[in-house]
Amino acid sequence: MNAFTKHSGVVMPLDRVNVDTDQIIPKQFLKRVERDGYEDFLFFDWRFNEDGTPNKDFVLNHPGYKDASVLVAGRNFGCGSSREHAPWALQQYGFKAIISPSYADIFYNNCFQNGLLPVTLDEVSVAHITAQAKEIPGYAVTVDLENCVVSDNEGFSVSFSLDEFKQYCMLNGLDDIGITLQDEDAITAFEARRG
Amino acid sequence: MPGKTMFDKIWDAHVVSEEPGKPSVIYVDLHLVHEVTSNQAFDGLRLAKRGVRRPDLTMATADHDIPTTDRSKPIEDPIAVQQLEHLANDTKEFNIQFADMHSPLNGIVHVVGPEQGNTQPGKVIVCGDSHTATHGAFGAFALGIGTSEVEHVLATQTLRQNKHKTMQVDVNGPLPFGVTPKDLILAIIGQIGIAGGTGYVIEYTGQAIREMSMEGRMTVCNMSIEGGARAGMVAPDETTFEYMRGRANVPQGDAFDEAVEKWKLLPSDDDAVYDAVVTIDAASLEPHLTWGTNPGQVTSITGSVPDPSSFADPADRESAERALDYMALEANTPMTEIPIDRVFIGSCTNSRIEDLRAAAEVAKGRKVSSHVGAMVVPGSYAIKQQAEAEGLDKIFLDAGFEWRNAGCSMCLAMNPDHLEPGERSASTSNRNFEGRQGKGGRTHLVSPQMAAAAAIAGHFVDIRDWEG
Numbered sequence: 001m002n003a004f005t006k007h008s009g010v011v012m013p014l015d016r017v018n019v020d021t022d023q024i025i026p027k028q029f030l031k032r033v034e035r036d037g038y039e040d041f042l043f044f045d046w047r048f049n050e051d052g053t054p055n056k057d058f059v060l061n062h063p064g065y066k067d068a069s070v071l072v073a074g075r076n077f078g079c080g081s082s083r084e085h086a087p088w089a090l091q092q093y094g095f096k097a098i099i100s101p102s103y104a105d106i107f108y109n110n111c112f113q114n115g116l117l118p119v120t121l122d123e124v125s126v127a128h129i130t131a132q133a134k135e136i137p138g139y140a141v142t143v144d145l146e147n148c149v150v151s152d153n154e155g156f157s158v159s160f161s162l163d164e165f166k167q168y169c170m171l172n173g174l175d176d177i178g179i180t181l182q183d184e185d186a187i188t189a190f191e192a193r194r195g
Numbered sequence: 196m197p198g199k200t201m202f203d204k205i206w207d208a209h210v211v212s213e214e215p216g217k218p219s220v221i222y223v224d225l226h227l228v229h230e231v232t233s234n235q236a237f238d239g240l241r242l243a244k245r246g247v248r249r250p251d252l253t254m255a256t257a258d259h260d261i262p263t264t265d266r267s268k269p270i271e272d273p274i275a276v277q278q279l280e281h282l283a284n285d286t287k288e289f290n291i292q293f294a295d296m297h298s299p300l301n302g303i304v305h306v307v308g309p310e311q312g313n314t315q316p317g318k319v320i321v322c323g324d325s326h327t328a329t330h331g332a333f334g335a336f337a338l339g340i341g342t343s344e345v346e347h348v349l350a351t352q353t354l355r356q357n358k359h360k361t362m363q364v365d366v367n368g369p370l371p372f373g374v375t376p377k378d379l380i381l382a383i384i385g386q387i388g389i390a391g392g393t394g395y396v397i398e399y400t401g402q403a404i405r406e407m408s409m410e411g412r413m414t415v416c417n418m419s420i421e422g423g424a425r426a427g428m429v430a431p432d433e434t435t436f437e438y439m440r441g442r443a444n445v446p447q448g449d450a451f452d453e454a455v456e457k458w459k460l461l462p463s464d465d466d467a468v469y470d471a472v473v474t475i476d477a478a479s480l481e482p483h484l485t486w487g488t489n490p491g492q493v494t495s496i497t498g499s500v501p502d503p504s505s506f507a508d509p510a511d512r513e514s515a516e517r518a519l520d521y522m523a524l525e526a527n528t529p530m531t532e533i534p535i536d537r538v539f540i541g542s543c544t545n546s547r548i549e550d551l552r553a554a555a556e557v558a559k560g561r562k563v564s565s566h567v568g569a570m571v572v573p574g575s576y577a578i579k580q581q582a583e584a585e586g587l588d589k590i591f592l593d594a595g596f597e598w599r600n601a602g603c604s605m606c607l608a609m610n611p612d613h614l615e616p617g618e619r620s621a622s623t624s625n626r627n628f629e630g631r632q633g634k635g636g637r638t639h640l641v642s643p644q645m646a647a648a649a650a651i652a653g654h655f656v657d658i659r660d661w662e663g
């Protein structure tokens with residue numbers, strides 16, 4: 001897994017609540033057996049018109065957000081299915097971090113499995129970052145996982161919290177399976193105990 | 196010290212190791228696998244030269260991609276073929292039981308687990324699928340996981356988890372006439388909101404739940420995720436044991452009775468304390484259906500499409516506006532005046548024998564409206580067989596419904612079954628997200644009875660006017 005320590009990047013505002021995983025990556029792309037190559041399918045139905053041309057009204061297609069690598073979105077981001085294709089698509093498109101007031105459980109966990117950082121901030125901070133990203137061309141933030149701070153060049157700075165173990169794994173790019181297997185004896189003992 | 200909840204008891208019995216500040220390592224008793232969320236996990240195992248620790252606790256089925264039409268013909272979609280072959284090869288290589296689409300054990304993953312008796316009280320059950328919560332209806336802790344976690348379970352037979360909070364949803368009184376478990380869960384989601392259960396495991400309690408069949412309990416638990424909860428559960432009781440008795444993979448004879456004695460210890464202690472409690476007054480419930488693009492955008496059949504301006508929260512208002520736009524609905528339209536084009540009776544929420552019987556009872560002797568296309572997709576091969584033995588297929592076919600082979604079908608339309616852009620469906624599935632049943636399709640979630648009635652009338656109807 002990729003380690004995440006600190007990232008600065010342009011912010012793309014997706015000013016909607018309850019963005020579900022069916023929107024992040026529609027089902028027709030889940031038949032692929034690969035783990036990569038999902039970037040072109042991210043937000044597919046919002047992003048492209050019926051004839052395959054880019055939908056100019058969708059924020060991802062605005063030239064100003066072409067190089068965005070931080071996504072800011074409304075509450076309950078990633079609700080719906082367990083498809084890990086959702087964080088894969090976001091990450092492969094180029095997003096390194098997401099900022100939202102809240103996430104659906106499975107999506108949130110899936111992000112950490114892939115080194116994509118979901119930052120949870122209060123509604124007011126999210127609204128502020130969203131407004132700035134809409135107004136200021138090239139508006140960027142820095143997400144610092146070591147110190148748990150999101151800041152910009154305009155003097156804004158806010159701290160966030162997350163599970164310490166998740167933070168530790170992400171900072172070090174640790175693979176969950178590797179960690180668990182270090183304690184394989186405990187699994188064997190458990191199995192022996194239960195017969 | 197207060198007593199333990201059922202969730203506490205199951206959790207405590209499955210802790211392999213725990214350390215302060217770290218997620219616990221929890222043992223998994225049953226790992227269900229399907230074609231869509233497993234390919235990359237098996238590839239990951241190969242890459243790391245790891246094996247599957249307990250193939251004997253793992254079972255796989257093909258459900259999402261498979262066609263529901265004539266199975267003797269080859270599958271047309273080459274990418275679906277590739278995905279199904281991937282799973283066939285993976286399960287062969289790692290020695291895992293696999294029910295492909297020609298197997299009599301085939302069906303939707305959340306239908307076949309309980310049907311074959313693999314789903315049992317007290318187990319920890321996982322699947323790379325958010326509707327794994329279904330299995331909680333037996334008093335199991337069952338939760339959906341992502342593909343990385345699927346790989347983790349394959350390799351270690353464990354899951355790393357922080358312990359969830361518990362929420363009791365207590366349903367007082369019996370369900371009134373014409374109100375089904377589907378209506379109940381839609382009403383619950385409407386009340387707690389689609390993120391109301393985030394971080395919680397829900398335990399459903401109360402008279403309405405106790406009086407409910409296993410099929411009904413599965414419908415309720417199935418949609419826990421639609422309320423944000425990763426798992427839902429119901430305490431096992433005589434209804435549970437009767438449903439399980441004699442199934443292929445439950446203990447047989449005296450061993451079953453011994454198992455029952457153990458399962459009887461699972462229900463939450465009387466003095467157990469939940470982190471949150473929600474009370475539902477069953478008597479006040481009516482048949483429910485969704486009007487918007489998430490399962491929380493729901494109302495009763497006697498209601499109308501809401502006016503977005505009636506929402507206090509600006510984000511909810513905007514979300515309602517977007518939903519009405521997508522759904523092509525006018526505010527204040529009575530729900531019974533919404534015409535429909537398609538009907539889908541199926542999915543892991545409502546495709547079990549009791550669901551099909553309920554829909555057939557409504558369809559019997561009636562005809563599907565001439566402008567509606569309606570299909571019934573049983574949840575498994577076994578259910579299809581049983582329904583045919585009971586003559587339900589004849590009732591549906593006579594009424595003008597299509598009678599299909601088992602699978603996920605138009606619940607998420609990964610196979611050829613889908614809505615055309617602009618088509619409106621009455622669907623017994625669990626998600627009405629934009630495009631879920633086909634790009635541009637408009638989904639209203641309903642019970643099997645309400646779906647069958649809508650097929651016949653050509654618009655939504657209050658099923659209570661028809662029954663009794």
Ligand code: SF4
Nearest residue numbers: 326542543603606607
């Ligand atoms: S029926 Fe629908 S919700 Fe259930 S497993 Fe299949 S696709 Fe998922």
